[in-house]
Amino acid sequence: MAAPIPADAALPRRLRRYILGALAAALVLAAGYCFGYEPPYRGTLVERPPRPLIFAHRGFGDHGPDNSLYAVERALRAGMDGVDLDGQLTRDSELVVFHDLSVDRLTSGVGRVRDKTRDEMLALDLGPKYDPAIHGAYVHAFEDFVGVVQGHGILMVELKVPGLAATGIEQRAVDIIRRHNAYRDVVLSSFNPLVLYRVKRLDPRVRTAFIFMNTNWNPKLLAEIKEGDKVDLPWVVRQEFIRRALRKVIRPDLLSVNQAVDHAVITRLIAKGWPVFIWTPEEDQELRWALSERPYGVISDRPIRAKQLRDQ
Template sequence: MTKIFAHRGYSSQYPENTMKAFEEAEKAKADGIEIDIQMTKDGEVVIIHDEKVDRTTNGLGYVQELSYKGLRSLNAGHRFKHIGKEAIPTLIELFDWMQDNTITCNIEMKNNKIPYKGMEEKTIELIRKYGFEKRIIFSSFNHYSLVHSYRIAPEIETAPLLSDGIYQPWIYANAIGAKGFHPNYKRINQEIIQSSIEKNIKVRAYTVNSPKAMRALINEGISAIITDEPILARELLTLP
């Protein structure tokens, strides 16, 4: 059955990549959450999508130029007046919360523009500390980073992000040791989905918010959809 991954948490209704968005995604019965990680100036692995804090917080500047203390003082919920202050979470904070549930976590490493030295190693060390090897999927547009992660932690699933269509993506995924791939949903079709799944390669498409697109992908047997609308996706999934 198709799995539902809440994109940056329940991000259509709550501040993206915050603990509030993750908690609400679990309440919405999402099977998984998709998060983005980067590193602060002092080496803390934090959960935020953009390389700069400008869009999602009330602060300014690059994540890599801010200390953890400085980053933590920002409000990641400032555009959601009814919610109040939400801090940028650390990966440790998320993992502490995950100890009390069974949700799967797709970690997107945001290192295709800024090469955060040692981020893969630090993240893998944390995953092993918490015993989450089977609950984590690494994805990234930086496929070199995915291969590096696979080489040092082959027990953790990897899945390259694909913004454009490529020929026989299941072959490419297998070639780099990945168990799946995460394509732009507009760049795949039923043949790609079925051929991939037949080869034991999972297809998790992003970012699917249209009910029509969701329904079509579910009918085609896609492995998972990554969506800002987990409640809508769950409702469509339970339709006959």
């Protein structure tokens, strides 16, 4: 028979059990807060519009060359509230606006954006591949778009990076926004939460948008992701409970949510006060649903139709 535990030894052992139990309970509560609880939105940099904003996807890409000033100027003349564009760094660390990671599909050039200099990129004409009658719709630097949009609409630019490591793209974008005092005119967006975290560390006044979707394998999404431009999102970033925790850390000002995300999730985020953009509804039924959710905005390849439905 085992010897009885002395009374003076039983108390510390019992105390250790209590302490371990308390720590386990604290961990469960912390995990519940991080992964389960969604606090109400408390951002202060975003003003609520009286009705959903309508943004032209890819800078009015169905009415002009993709991500071109040519298209953006037409979007603004058509009364769009803003445009959605894509920004990438060149080999010499300059920020240019271009959608694909490779220039092959949209221009007569070949190769990756990050392997070309700023001057090489700006010499590429986006017009002929879109319409043989259009010439002179050259690739432009991000700063050129800021000057055109400022005071006339909002520029939402997705910062594209090849991986998780810092590239300096955030610093470039923030410097340009500061130089033009374009805090109210530009939103920096990304699928990559580290990019948004770094932007806020550089300047908390810059507005950010966290882009997310559920899966890479939705057929409508794959139709947009051309050869040489496929970027797989890690499984972990595609889970809502992980995104919920990330939102608490990176504190984006807006969310840009693909329409394929569970509609209950979108409804809940809007109910929590989050300024949500829904992308990219195209068919009338999709547009009507998106607008009925009363989001902050809708990003569409058919922004003129979206505006018509909103204004009915």
